[in-house]
Amino acid sequence: MSKQISGFSKFTKEEKINWLANQFFMDKNQGITILQSYWNSNKKLQKLHDDFIENTISNFYFPYAVAPNFVINNRDYTIPMAIEESSVVAAAALVAKFWSTRGGFKTKVISTTKIGQVHFMFSSNENKLLDYFNSIKSELFEVTNDITKNMRKRGGGILDIELRNKTVDLKDYYQLHVTFETKDSMGANFINTCLEAIANRFKDTKKLDIQIVMSILSNYVPDCLVRAEVSCKVEDLYKDNATYYAEKFINALDIANAEPHRAVTHNKGIMNGIDAVVIATGNDFRAVEAGVHAYAARNGKYRSLSGAKIDPDPSGGVFSFWLEIPLSLGTVGGLTKLHPLAKLSLEILQNPSAKELMEIVAVVGLAQNFAALRALTTTGIQKGHMKMHLGNIIKQLTTNKKEVAYLLDYFKNKPVSHSAVVSEFDRINSKYS
Ligand code: MEV
Numbered sequence: 001m002s003k004q005i006s007g008f009s010k011f012t013k014e015e016k017i018n019w020l021a022n023q024f025f026m027d028k029n030q031g032i033t034i035l036q037s038y039w040n041s042n043k044k045l046q047k048l049h050d051d052f053i054e055n056t057i058s059n060f061y062f063p064y065a066v067a068p069n070f071v072i073n074n075r076d077y078t079i080p081m082a083i084e085e086s087s088v089v090a091a092a093a094l095v096a097k098f099w100s101t102r103g104g105f106k107t108k109v110i111s112t113t114k115i116g117q118v119h120f121m122f123s124s125n126e127n128k129l130l131d132y133f134n135s136i137k138s139e140l141f142e143v144t145n146d147i148t149k150n151m152r153k154r155g156g157g158i159l160d161i162e163l164r165n166k167t168v169d170l171k172d173y174y175q176l177h178v179t180f181e182t183k184d185s186m187g188a189n190f191i192n193t194c195l196e197a198i199a200n201r202f203k204d205t206k207k208l209d210i211q212i213v214m215s216i217l218s219n220y221v222p223d224c225l226v227r228a229e230v231s232c233k234v235e236d237l238y239k240d241n242a243t244y245y246a247e248k249f250i251n252a253l254d255i256a257n258a259e260p261h262r263a264v265t266h267n268k269g270i271m272n273g274i275d276a277v278v279i280a281t282g283n284d285f286r287a288v289e290a291g292v293h294a295y296a297a298r299n300g301k302y303r304s305l306s307g308a309k310i311d312p313d314p315s316g317g318v319f320s321f322w323l324e325i326p327l328s329l330g331t332v333g334g335l336t337k338l339h340p341l342a343k344l345s346l347e348i349l350q351n352p353s354a355k356e357l358m359e360i361v362a363v364v365g366l367a368q369n370f371a372a373l374r375a376l377t378t379t380g381i382q383k384g385h386m387k388m389h390l391g392n393i394i395k396q397l398t399t400n401k402k403e404v405a406y407l408l409d410y411f412k413n414k415p416v417s418h419s420a421v422v423s424e425f426d427r428i429n430s431k432y433s
Contacts, residue, residue: 009054017057045340052335064280064341066348067092071104072363079364080345081276086388088272091371092364102232105366107359110225113159114328115218116191118176118199121211126165129174132208133163136201140176143201144194151190156183158194176202179223184354186283186330191217219287220294221326226355228362229322230370233315238378246310246319248377256304263302266369267293270305270323273368277361281349282335282342288327295326306369323366327358386416393421403428 003023008016017035025031035058040046050056062082067089070077079096081089099105122129140161148157159179166173176198180191195215203210238245256266271289278285296305308321331354336342346352349360375381393416394407403425410424 013050013057016055020057048338048340052339062279065089067096067364069093069100070096070360070363070367071100072359073107074104077350077360078348079277079360080280080348081273081364082280082341083272083276085272086392087385088276088368090388091375092273092276092367095367095371099230099232099367099370102230102236105228105230105363107226107228107363109355109358110227110324111223112181112355113223114180114182114187114191114221115223116178116180116195116216117218118178118195118202118215119213120174120176120199120203121172121213122174122208123172124209128208129210130163132205133176136205137161140198140201143197147190147193147197151182151185154183156181156187161198182330182354184331185333186287186328186354187333188217188284188287189333219290219328221291221328222295222298224326224328224358225324226327226358226362227322227324228359228366229320230366231318231320233313234310234317234319235315237319243316245378246317249319249321249373250308250310252373252377253304253306253308256306260302263296263304266372267296267305269372270325270365270369273364273366274325274327274361277364278329280342280345281329281331281357282337282339282345283329283357284334288329291326291328306366321366321370323362323369325362325365327361329354329357329361331357390416390421393418394425397422397425 005019008019011019017032021028021031038058038061040049040059046059049059062084064080064082066078066080068078070079079092081092083089141158144158151157157180159181162177162179164175164177166175178191178195178198180187180194182190192215195217199212199215203212234246235242237249252266256263271292274288274292275285278288292305293302296302305325306321306323308319310317310319330336331346331352336346346357349357352360372381375383390408390411394404398404398407406428407421407424411421414420
């Protein structure tokens with residue numbers, strides 16, 4: 001039976017759910033009850049979420065948590081994170097506390113420019129195109145004057161428009177490569193609106209056959225770059241065998257630089273922290289993900305985003321660990337003020353500028369990477385992961401306090417797996433039944 005439908009977006013929410021229930025749910029009532037149980041009883045709030053996207057039928061919750069005790073450039077932060085992976089916030093909080101007694105995190109925004117491009121095809125004489133571009137360049141700025149007025153007041157706007165010949169990569173392909181400064185907004189809508197105005201003016205010539213293909217911002221932002229760093233004496237890094245473990249930590253980074261399979265997982269750990277803060281502050285995590293991974297491969301090979309070194313020192317060496325990543329973020333515009341929780345996240349972060357948010361987000365990425373590498377090169381990752389996982393497995397089986405306490409204690413020093421927990425749970429229950 002066909003599961004195609006037309007006019008779905010015009011259905012009411014109830015009609016959409018009924019259609020879904022009839023088509024897909026094994027147990028119609030149960031499915032509908034699950035969807036409804038996630039509706040917000042505050043009708044205004046629900047309407048707000050309904051209207052973010054099309055065809056909303058319910059809400060999809062993510063846990064929203066905070067990691068306290070971050071010290072960034074000598075200022076205290078509690079950082080909101082939205083993420084479902086059990087160990088991420090615990091790791092962030094642990095590492096925040098660890099570095100808070102070792103000078104905290106230091107950060108620096110290296111650059112803040114963003115790129116948008118008008119992609120077009122042109123098959124005639126390049127010099128004619130260049131002459132035309134030079135003759136019209138100032139007008140290309142002028143046609144955006146109304147759009148950029150407020151942004152210019154805030155110190156941003158269009159920084160440059162270049163004509164780029166891309167015909168080596170693709171026959172007849174050229175672009176207008178436009179550089180923007182968007183201050184505290186991520187700037188996607190601003191950039192795209194400017195680009196469309198520029199493209200309209202640029203193509204408006206009877207002398208040349210310019211075929212505009214598209215006008216769109218780039219999520220690759222290698223010149224919107226931030227660096228986060230921590231540093232301490234090697235001897236302060238571990239309780240025992242500090243030099244041995246510090247060198248092992250650096251070895252782990254060398255491996256991530258040498259081997260893309262490892263680099264991807266290494267960077268995924270960094271993104272655990274980054275995405276969680278990006279989502280909690282209502283920013284576009286897909287844009288950040290795409291840009292960050294492209295940056296990791298900027299030299300033709302996918303590598304680690306972080307680096308570490310040990311500098312010689314009479315005390316036995318100074319360990320530094322850093323992360324440099326491109327981040328296009330906003331603290332105004334988009335969802336940042338529309339989504340009540342995103343707005344509250346920014347309040348918890350003491351209403352940062354976009355630059356400060358770049359620094360905070362990079363710090364959480366670095367913290368997460370530190371937690372992962374420290375665990376991987378010492379006890380292994382599963383010990384901590386499984387402790388958190390154990391809690392989740394137990395929750396699915398029982399809420400009986402005695403049983404929960406027994407299972408937590410039983411698995412304290414034993415390997416945790418779903419089947420092992422279920423089997424022990426069944427064993428104690430069969431004993432008493
Ligand atoms: C798990 O979400 C992240 C890690 O795999 C990162 C890493 O291996 O570095 C632990």
